Amino acid sequence: MMRLAIASAAAVLVGATLANAAEPIALRDMGSFHVGGRLVEISGKPVKEVTFTPGGVPAKVDPNGTYQVEQMYVQYFLPANEKGAYPLLMWHGGGLTGVTYETTPDGREGWLNYFLRKGWAVYNSDAVERGRAGWAQYPDIFKSEPVFLTTANPFERFRIGDGAGSYDPDPAKRKLMPGSQFPNEGYENFVKQNVPRWTTTDDAIIAAYLAEIDRVGPSIILFHSQAGSFGFKVAQARPDKVKALIAVEPAGLGDPAKADLLKNIPTLIIYGDYIEKDSRWPKIRANGLAFADAVRAAGGSVDVVDLPQAGIKGNSHMVMMDKNNAEVAALIQKWLEGKGLTK
Amino acid sequence: MMRLAIASAAAVLVGATLANAAEPIALRDMGSFHVGGRLVEISGKPVKEVTFTPGGVPAKVDPNGTYQVEQMYVQYFLPANEKGAYPLLMWHGGGLTGVTYETTPDGREGWLNYFLRKGWAVYNSDAVERGRAGWAQYPDIFKSEPVFLTTANPFERFRIGDGAGSYDPDPAKRKLMPGSQFPNEGYENFVKQNVPRWTTTDDAIIAAYLAEIDRVGPSIILFHSQAGSFGFKVAQARPDKVKALIAVEPAGLGDPAKADLLKNIPTLIIYGDYIEKDSRWPKIRANGLAFADAVRAAGGSVDVVDLPQAGIKGNSHMVMMDKNNAEVAALIQKWLEGKGLTK
Numbered sequence: 001m002m003r004l005a006i007a008s009a010a011a012v013l014v015g016a017t018l019a020n021a022a023e024p025i026a027l028r029d030m031g032s033f034h035v036g037g038r039l040v041e042i043s044g045k046p047v048k049e050v051t052f053t054p055g056g057v058p059a060k061v062d063p064n065g066t067y068q069v070e071q072m073y074v075q076y077f078l079p080a081n082e083k084g085a086y087p088l089l090m091w092h093g094g095g096l097t098g099v100t101y102e103t104t105p106d107g108r109e110g111w112l113n114y115f116l117r118k119g120w121a122v123y124n125s126d127a128v129e130r131g132r133a134g135w136a137q138y139p140d141i142f143k144s145e146p147v148f149l150t151t152a153n154p155f156e157r158f159r160i161g162d163g164a165g166s167y168d169p170d171p172a173k174r175k176l177m178p179g180s181q182f183p184n185e186g187y188e189n190f191v192k193q194n195v196p197r198w199t200t201t202d203d204a205i206i207a208a209y210l211a212e213i214d215r216v217g218p219s220i221i222l223f224h225s226q227a228g229s230f231g232f233k234v235a236q237a238r239p240d241k242v243k244a245l246i247a248v249e250p251a252g253l254g255d256p257a258k259a260d261l262l263k264n265i266p267t268l269i270i271y272g273d274y275i276e277k278d279s280r281w282p283k284i285r286a287n288g289l290a291f292a293d294a295v296r297a298a299g300g301s302v303d304v305v306d307l308p309q310a311g312i313k314g315n316s317h318m319v320m321m322d323k324n325n326a327e328v329a330a331l332i333q334k335w336l337e338g339k340g341l342t343k
Numbered sequence: 344m345m346r347l348a349i350a351s352a353a354a355v356l357v358g359a360t361l362a363n364a365a366e367p368i369a370l371r372d373m374g375s376f377h378v379g380g381r382l383v384e385i386s387g388k389p390v391k392e393v394t395f396t397p398g399g400v401p402a403k404v405d406p407n408g409t410y411q412v413e414q415m416y417v418q419y420f421l422p423a424n425e426k427g428a429y430p431l432l433m434w435h436g437g438g439l440t441g442v443t444y445e446t447t448p449d450g451r452e453g454w455l456n457y458f459l460r461k462g463w464a465v466y467n468s469d470a471v472e473r474g475r476a477g478w479a480q481y482p483d484i485f486k487s488e489p490v491f492l493t494t495a496n497p498f499e500r501f502r503i504g505d506g507a508g509s510y511d512p513d514p515a516k517r518k519l520m521p522g523s524q525f526p527n528e529g530y531e532n533f534v535k536q537n538v539p540r541w542t543t544t545d546d547a548i549i550a551a552y553l554a555e556i557d558r559v560g561p562s563i564i565l566f567h568s569q570a571g572s573f574g575f576k577v578a579q580a581r582p583d584k585v586k587a588l589i590a591v592e593p594a595g596l597g598d599p600a601k602a603d604l605l606k607n608i609p610t611l612i613i614y615g616d617y618i619e620k621d622s623r624w625p626k627i628r629a630n631g632l633a634f635a636d637a638v639r640a641a642g643g644s645v646d647v648v649d650l651p652q653a654g655i656k657g658n659s660h661m662v663m664m665d666k667n668n669a670e671v672a673a674l675i676q677k678w679l680e681g682k683g684l685t686k
Contacts (some may be wrong), residue, residue, distance in 0.1 A: 024373075027369075034536060041391075056595055057623045059500060059623060073442065098475075099375055099475050109374070110374075126474075137489075151382070151411050152409070175463050229398075284399070319607070
């Protein structure tokens, strides 16, 4: 009894040590690149004189000419002791960037560090028109206006708060989902991670993701929310290069008519908690289940995990930031190992 | 003679090995955070229905409410074996992001890796309205329109090409500065790193940088181009927290009337090549020299290095990307060691 208790306490300590990042991360290399995009001509506009720095020397800027647009940004971390059979590409959701997978809004390690520590070569990116990818002028190049979100919007829409009006600037006065695992105290930091987005750039985003996978080579894609459609569609366009798909709360899907293209790609779809309490997520999840069925009917293998049914409760839409993010990451890691995708 | 030749060849090989990143980078931690910013109210606008994902379920988006704006993004890499006496903050120039210090446009290691390998804790950031910092809607919050650059503009303005008309889409047809060290073959990738920028956000940028240094604590700042004024002004606002300043081709400066606030901060200012061939840089450099004189007159210590006079020739405005970037980094490292800023 005593011996078991000690062993158990030791196991808890080891777990805590890993979570606190005591082990150094050894990288054989790290760096970044941009990929994809196209050139666009703009003409017929007057030359401007721009003083780039107040008090500085003015420079003439001719807005006519060729613009580079719709490229994307990729940052990579290659572990010294690589244990993943393929690189792991991380694709963020709408109005966000690769920051999604970095440190959580309350300062814990995110999935980037988690999977890097497990020996995966991780390529974390900013999609077209997000973050370090840059964005193109509108209405000249992008044809619509960008969408900006209020501080309250994601709180209510991402199943953190319990419905409309649940947000309050005072963390103590917010009405969280019962048992929510979202780090409420870090919500302001999460809001700071939000960036403007367009809703008319899907084709450009997919083109850039195709360029990424063509450059990196055979890969596993872990994708979230808006990237649901990107992950599945890129896999349908490059079925030989995509070695596994991990869809975390996918808001969009692939082409059901081409479900057979995914039949050789092991796929995991994960949904968080409180789906039935939301106005949109029951339908979004039902679409996902139907798509999974279509892939299975074509001979594919799709595992759908509703986290609460797997005993993991309280997850918001931002699963990778929730307080139990390491528990969900461990579930993904175990799935990858089970599929023989580790060395 | 033979022995010397062999020793020399071995030294070259060792150098090449280091440049090729053969040694693993050991990190005690890595991560990111956002810092600074403010809340702004917007009211009186109609509610929109937005379909975030084509074919997805529409969501109502009320544009009225509170917006988080003017925060900045910081990514940090903490070496397992820290040798810098203070963290090294890297601040990029105008229309750019922290990508400036990452892999060079032609795929070599940038200054982020260089200084990390030397044992510096590096905090590489995206300033307000750049990259992962996000940006605010205009004209509601930002009062001016953003500036976009054509593919040709930086080539001619950053002393890569030899004057107006020097750019050509075909790398072989470009008229480079004679002896240019800029990696011409990677110029398209450099253009992909450029992001839109405003010219009316200096105060917000400085406020966020102050928040960064208040969070990180006593630091050394390495800053480039537009950040010239940010580095010196932040140092004037936090003279006790800034332990050294490394200004790389500063396009702006601090307040000359407050030069005495910099008297205890060792300062290095670096200029590249071809200054006299440019229409703006002779004046920009003269302003820098005058500012250095003002700091010296107040009892400060400022070292100004014109790289060509130090025997390092061919540098563009983007010194940290030039083919000899490691040589310039070594000059900076030596200067830091000489100032007793390493452990």
